[in-house]
Amino acid sequence: MATGNNAIGTLVPVPGIRMSAVSAGVRYQNRLDLVLFELAEGTRTAGVFTRNAFCAAPVVLARKHLQASAGAVRYLLVNTGNANAGTGDQGMIDARHCCQALADAADVELTRVLPFSTGVIGERLPAEKIAAATPSALAALQDDQWLAAAKGIMTTDTRPKAVSAVVTHNGQNISLTGITKGAGMIKPNMATMLAFVATDADIEQDTLQALLMSAVEQSFNRITVDGDTSTNDCCVVSASGKSGIKVDKSDAGLYDAFSRALHELILDLAKLIIRDAEGAKKFVTVDVRGGATTGECLQVAYAIAESPLVKTALSASDPNWGRILAAVGRAGVDNLDVSRIDLYLDDVCIVKKGGLAPDYTEAKGQAVMNQEDICLRIELARGDVNEQVWTADLSEEYVRINASYRS
Amino acid sequence: MATGNNAIGTLVPVPGIRMSAVSAGVRYQNRLDLVLFELAEGTRTAGVFTRNAFCAAPVVLARKHLQASAGAVRYLLVNTGNANAGTGDQGMIDARHCCQALADAADVELTRVLPFSTGVIGERLPAEKIAAATPSALAALQDDQWLAAAKGIMTTDTRPKAVSAVVTHNGQNISLTGITKGAGMIKPNMATMLAFVATDADIEQDTLQALLMSAVEQSFNRITVDGDTSTNDCCVVSASGKSGIKVDKSDAGLYDAFSRALHELILDLAKLIIRDAEGAKKFVTVDVRGGATTGECLQVAYAIAESPLVKTALSASDPNWGRILAAVGRAGVDNLDVSRIDLYLDDVCIVKKGGLAPDYTEAKGQAVMNQEDICLRIELARGDVNEQVWTADLSEEYVRINASYRS
Structure with a gap:
């Protein structure tokens, strides 16, 4: 894959x-x-x-x-x-x-x-x-x-x-x-x-x-x-x-x-x-914007990019924004005010100020998730630092490959 | 499972x-x-x-x-x-x-x-x-x-x-x-x-x-x-x-x-x-011994316990010690001297002073890996702090469960 x-x-x-x-x-x-x-x-x-x-x-x-x-x-x-x-x-x-x-x-x-x-x-x-x-x-x-x-x-x-x-x-x-x-x-x-x-x-x-x-x-x-x-x-x-x-x-x-x-x-x-990531079906850009420092942007980006739950949802093309927020919440950023956070799937706003965006519909989110290339954008509203990390989804094929290949 | x-x-x-x-x-x-x-x-x-x-x-x-x-x-x-x-x-x-x-x-x-x-x-x-x-x-x-x-x-x-x-x-x-x-x-x-x-x-x-x-x-x-x-x-x-x-x-x-x-x-x-971890076939104790601090023991323990490559190897009952060492090596412990590290699967010594143990055989490692309950013990030889963390393997079933269950 x-x-x-x-x-x-x-x-x-x-x-x-x-x-x-x-x-x-x-x-x-x-x-x-x-x-x-x-x-x-x-x-x-x-x-x-x-x-x-x-x-x-x-x-x-x-x-x-x-x-x-x-x-x-x-x-x-x-x-x-x-x-x-x-x-x-x-x-x-x-x-x-x-x-x-x-x-x-x-x-x-x-x-x-x-x-x-x-x-x-x-x-x-x-x-x-x-x-x-x-x-x-x-x-x-x-x-x-x-x-x-x-x-x-x-x-x-x-x-x-x-x-x-x-x-x-x-x-x-x-x-x-x-x-x-x-x-x-x-x-x-x-x-x-x-x-x-x-x-x-x-x-x-x-x-x-x-x-x-x-x-x-x-x-x-x-x-x-x-x-x-x-x-x-x-x-x-x-x-x-x-x-x-x-x-x-x-x-x-x-x-x-x-x-x-x-x-x-x-x-x-x-x-x-x-x-070409093992088993990958998705190419995912995690774009963290408005952080106070590069460090905190990367903390958030990697918490998302390495979350097995976010990655399996991506594998299933599931716009499961709760898992993304849960990853942001555990990233370890000091004094994170979740009520200021926005989350976008490409240009579709799914979370506005920490809650479900009023005009979001599952159909809009699903349309982005069905794509092969997806951008998850998180606006932290804490400063003006932006960082991007790239990752892939976690599929059954990843497990199959790594449970059989001795590397 | x-x-x-x-x-x-x-x-x-x-x-x-x-x-x-x-x-x-x-x-x-x-x-x-x-x-x-x-x-x-x-x-x-x-x-x-x-x-x-x-x-x-x-x-x-x-x-x-x-x-x-x-x-x-x-x-x-x-x-x-x-x-x-x-x-x-x-x-x-x-x-x-x-x-x-x-x-x-x-x-x-x-x-x-x-x-x-x-x-x-x-x-x-x-x-x-x-x-x-x-x-x-x-x-x-x-x-x-x-x-x-x-x-x-x-x-x-x-x-x-x-x-x-x-x-x-x-x-x-x-x-x-x-x-x-x-x-x-x-x-x-x-x-x-x-x-x-x-x-x-x-x-x-x-x-x-x-x-x-x-x-x-x-x-x-x-x-x-x-x-x-x-x-x-x-x-x-x-x-x-x-x-x-x-x-x-x-x-x-x-x-x-x-x-x-x-x-x-x-x-x-x-x-x-x-x-009862999702998809789990193994109950794994990661026992890090001889650390200088609780913090560094936990860094090493979680690097192993959360490594997708270690977890897929466990799922396959593969005594793939290279992946365990790679996880220890990236755990972020300052001045880690890898030539002092020993690794055991239960009581089987697989790595002695950073290299393959002389009397280790694949059969001995495989016998432990075939068990449902496995202890990975890492001796850091840096101090006298010991910490344990418990985890499970990463199976295709974990991915299946989390690619289908909206939680």
Whole structure:
């Protein structure tokens, strides 16, 4: 199950970035499960990683290598089928072994390879299989394999997720293309379950890291499927510089245009995860407006977005506003005056000043609930801060998937 | 679906307390939906109420009447089928109307009647139907109708929930009997979705309130089905004094014995809710040990108990310890050293110092997971505080129930 249409737009190659997807047999045979990105010499890479205290060995190692190489990364090595999480010291040895095999084959320093893993937690990574597949992954590198790479990082995803954007500056183009994966265990905290974005803009390391963090904060850090933060979340952006166009604050117009394009691309990727949420039939925007602080807006938004009762009502297309109010009421906002709160389903006002809106009818609410895309808007009337969170419904299929898939 | 056996033990009458259950036709015909408790003159009543900011009209009124009567309550009037929540000013008028009808028929002051409602949120309470049924409820009062009352307060519950206890003191008995209801929208905050406990002990109002709050904190406030705090949670205890046995701190032995009995009775009621959780096939104790503070133990316990991924794994009897560790890791405990953590399924050690325990086998874990009652024990090795939380699994049936029942 998934929402929205299945089409992927044109994916533009990013000069300086090549990729491949091959089968290494990590967990299943004849399945694309190893994706390799090659970043041209001179490329700068920034990254954000899960804040889960039980972060996986590849996350620890990728963070370490990113720092040791000062962002001068040459390869991103991604496997599915095994998360290499909860694997202790052996997990670190296995992650390093994969990186070393690639570093040797490609003749680069170990710290210029970042490892990423996703899949089952708590089982030993078959590092030998991955190491054995690296030569074929290197041999298959092309600049037009974004879609194959998007397919190669899928686990319970039902479809690949990829987006491109182009920023035009003085008649020249900057290209951006990104892919992501994720469908469950989704409540990213500083990044989500694997996203790789590349551009040929020329950007300093610190600027790139700042742009990434700002974009992630308003996108991957605003989505939730089930409130479960993964042990393996990573989002990296690589800038090859091959366009020859320098992006920095000295040209504020270009900087803003690029920042906006990166932000929108990453937000599009984040929304694609929600559209493919396990068992999802609805794409839901929770729009909390008029809060006093970002914190209280997010408290309310997540109380709604993660309420099993709200999510099951959404699954049933039931305009059950009582459950939404109950979630707002338990969100923990200090001195919440419920008699000031309005609630809208899209543009239909269902609750006015804490009670049923006089002109609301069940037919109006039902019409919105029957849609695939729904916006729940809550007006708190406490201040002028607005925040949005995106989520999906909770269906029997979600339970079926997660009661059968060992992840 | 429910866990544990269905049997209710002997329910002892409590001198001074009478009750009845009748059909008022609140939402369905020919269904026990109105329960009345009569408390003898001299009975003292204490109560705790939901902290949901959107609390229902009857909660507001019950709290107000309890205060106005200084605990000298004579009647508890409970309806199912309609929660009278999210009903604004009209909801207050309707709740008062029901209380007034009973007060008139029984010739007591209005403030000596406490109203309680549970059922669908956001629909107007049919106060006339309830008022019309009060004379028959009064006429049916008996001291041995605890089971009927337990049945009369059920909504999505699959079975009535009632427990008795007797404290013997110098050859004389103090009786305690309590009933509760609740199966979904369960994460009580100061109390749960309706619990009524009575005793014939003679206890001062302040002492009774303190005993209730202490018992609730370690019982109803330690259970979660879905993390959704209800708008209508209430737990009250009434002490008729008819045993003639004074319970206060001047007799520390008796005070402790009574306190323990009340605590155990209320904990038993809370656990009965988890055993009847919507769609539940498992009764799960999350036992977090060795924390530095109660707060961090509860953070970890609730992160596990409310994780959809842990709960679906439990539903599938899957010893998926990676999901449990992932939940611990995202619980938000400061400076958590994952390399010190041990995890047990009952007495089977599955994780030792953050990694898979050397002598763990899937067969051992599976054997525990196949049980109906499971204890997940997490040793944090940070201090000497221990906390327990009780929860259930998340099944497809939970989703089915909540995608079809408008509550």
